[in-house]
Amino acid sequence: MNRLRIALAQINPTVGDLKGNTEKCVQYIKRAKACKTDIIIFPEYTISGYPPFDLLLNPDFIKDSMASLKRLVPHTKNIMVIVGCIDVKEGGIYNAGAIIVNGKLFHVYHKIHLEKSRIFDETLYFKQGTHRTIYSINGVNLTFTMGNEIMEPLPSDSQLIVNLHTNPYYIESHTLKEKAIVKKTKDSMAYCAYVNMAGAQDGIVFHGKSLIINEKGHTVAMGAAFEEDLVVTDIEFNNNKKKSPSTETMKIPFTVKNKTDTLTPGTPKKTDPLNEIYSALVTGAKDYARKNGFQKIVLGLSGGIDSSLVAAIVRDALGSKNVVGIFMPSQYTSKESREDVYGLAKNLHLHIIEVPIDNIFHVYMDILKHHFKNKDTGITWENLQPRIRANILMAFSNTFGWLVVTTGNKSEFATGYSTLYGDTAGGFAVLSDVSKSLVYKLASWKNKQAGFSLIPDRILTKVPSAELKPHQKDTDTLPPYHILDPILEAYIENNKSMEEIRTMGFERAVIKKITHMVDSNEYKRRQSPAGIKITKRAFLRDRIFPITNRFRPNIS
């Protein structure tokens, strides 16, 4: 019998904040020491933040990263620390994990199986590690892995597989990862300590939910969802695995502490899938604002479902006092929209500023209309209104330093049902990966959770309209969302062919129209702000299309 007390430190670092990230590590190490932890494990990229992109090409960044790691060393007396860092060797850089023990940098592991995802391509920057060591601590064989290399064949004498991770969130991402690790632990009859990042960076959300999984594949401990956490667990190792001849072992000079108690934190109860998505959106918005130094968020409120849901999300992210709603009615704004804006604001305790746009709109039209004689100006005047609203929002942003968030959803983003430099204008997009159908579900869930119609009922039931001309409805331009959204999902997220989508039960003409809208609006998406990823295929991150693209499928 051999017991180790292990702490999973699922922290939320900020990219580039070497000093702040290191200081955070120090705080977590202190907390871990206070409960007699033997080993504390941080995620991949702890010192640099993730994803660092071309900061990795900046020699000052690399130098200062190395220096930050060194500043951590004196804080490791009587504890073993495993932390994700960058290492330099013979002119190359490595995605690395440092093992610091008792005030000494004991060993630096270089990730062997580099990853190449749409979000971040490690092979662009890092050299590949060549060597997998087995570490022995107090007689327990520990195998060090980073990211998805936990899925690779590992030494058969592992008793504890340590996995430093940064696992970008999407619906199902945690379930898939947990399943894969469970299989691994069963196959290798070893414990696994999986440490994931928490929080968000530029709309990439990290789920946290770090895991201890035992050799039978049972999850025995789990970190909080989306938030920082320190999960401290005792693991009993009773199988003295034989050392396989193919690996070498480094003995870690550390004596585990005597403990009188036993820590078994257990796992949190399952949450509703909509709760999970909503929390991801709150986390994405909160961390974008906070990490970029914004105290307050400002958004345009129209009385529609999208801006109402976004208002609820950013209120939950920053608090009512830090959210300002701007209502910018025009001659086309209905009485109902006005009531709904004020109803929502009352429920959310938001400050509302009203700035009517008609005067500005008419001055533009007066000045421009003689240039447009005998031309169809339908789209021109429709687009002008959201552009005026964008100017007003940006004027507030410039004056007060508030962050403008956009409120468009993924269905609009996909089809280009939006005005460039109008409703697409803002620093951050909250719903750009959330389909209109999911927007409705999230709004209903939020109301249910609140126990009353936090988002006034009429907002959920009225016919969607941009209110840019009289009696306008979304369905003047788009198919109804119950047809649009499944086609978009099939085309964008699942790369289905026309024929495959047709067999799902949709009409050829509708499919053609929608896929053409998607293809021909890449230029708008390219100029839109970063948004929160919640699906496996978010625009801008996971899907890149040519702007100039004459492809039209040859279907009869």
Add this chain to the structure above:
Amino acid sequence: MNRLRIALAQINPTVGDLKGNTEKCVQYIKRAKACKTDIIIFPEYTISGYPPFDLLLNPDFIKDSMASLKRLVPHTKNIMVIVGCIDVKEGGIYNAGAIIVNGKLFHVYHKIHLEKSRIFDETLYFKQGTHRTIYSINGVNLTFTMGNEIMEPLPSDSQLIVNLHTNPYYIESHTLKEKAIVKKTKDSMAYCAYVNMAGAQDGIVFHGKSLIINEKGHTVAMGAAFEEDLVVTDIEFNNNKKKSPSTETMKIPFTVKNKTDTLTPGTPKKTDPLNEIYSALVTGAKDYARKNGFQKIVLGLSGGIDSSLVAAIVRDALGSKNVVGIFMPSQYTSKESREDVYGLAKNLHLHIIEVPIDNIFHVYMDILKHHFKNKDTGITWENLQPRIRANILMAFSNTFGWLVVTTGNKSEFATGYSTLYGDTAGGFAVLSDVSKSLVYKLASWKNKQAGFSLIPDRILTKVPSAELKPHQKDTDTLPPYHILDPILEAYIENNKSMEEIRTMGFERAVIKKITHMVDSNEYKRRQSPAGIKITKRAFLRDRIFPITNRFRPNIS
């Protein structure tokens, strides 16, 4: 002695235009046949266009690409055609080159050494070919290569190395490529036929300048710069190399034609480096407009050097009749600026529309100012002016279907000296990879080439100003361009450390200020339109930074 007549068909396909690209091949094959060509060679990605990005994940696109290649086959009677295409085998796709001979698809080569550049990562999409065949045509050993795999070790019995390429332009890109191929031909004592693409796709320009280089490393033929061309050359093979035992040879069933004449096209004379850059910009603008179906370009003219140079470029791209300049003066617009706008327009024969913005500006201010009491609104009112101008340009674009181009340069783009949704608003950025210093050089070159002050002299000599407040100068915010631009180049294009830049002779405080401006304005660049790449490190394409980034180099 063994003579082959070879045609390099450096065409300009459009991404996704499978029908149009194939039809273009047919036309070039006809022309080649008319001059008794034995072998016609097209670039990589001829059928699909380049770069196709995630179109490669669309099953309909792959299916239709394959079908397009088949449609080419009947047009190859009495000629051998080598053409870049996509191939599917056992569920994987390959970047491929088809050899079509005498109306029969003879063989499809799969690229072995896939490339991973910042512009396009082939390894994301394609499986790797495994097999390098030597083809024998009329007793001449031909080795087939695609892209940079020409630099890999090749069979020693090659007499003719065929290289299908798509080589994205930047200053020096052709010179470097030619040098590398010259070395290869000398080392392997073989001829090389290098076929590059011409034209542009979403701001990636292809230089053309296809080459025949002989076994002594002399360039014996070269295609036109940036434009489509058909270069037909006779090559005499007099070294009967021995077949090496390690490769297998496929005999191509084709009898070369009898000819009575000899074609030796020679190489064009060298051009001025500024001429080359200017032509790249014209090509980039022309093809973005043309391939996206725009007849006309519209741009805001301020009387400054940037918009004046862009006006000259787009005039050269589309002709005077297809360029509309909009002059949008405010109370801060000087008399000189007005004169310069009209002077330029007269020289370029451009139609000018004048839309003063003051009325609109004042209505906004009247409506907003009571919300901004006691706040500093300097930046607010400065930014509002370019945003009003963007709305006006977009109103013309929406009404007439004109393409709005932006006129900001790389120095501004780097430092964020621009207004988001203001002067950054437009479908395409002409100068986003051209530093302010280079803007001046190009304008001077253009005037010299025109033989008179096409761009009025005062535009080149006056102090740069955004004219958004009284007596404003660029140097109120930025260091002078002769200091700014070398620092930007060192930091952005060459990844220099602070210390290295300091030793170039710049002050620490200035370097700190500038690099911080670069780092903290990534959010603006992410929302800016695609631009023309002319350096080895263009923003958005070749350099990707986190938006949320707290890194500040730790220099004393």
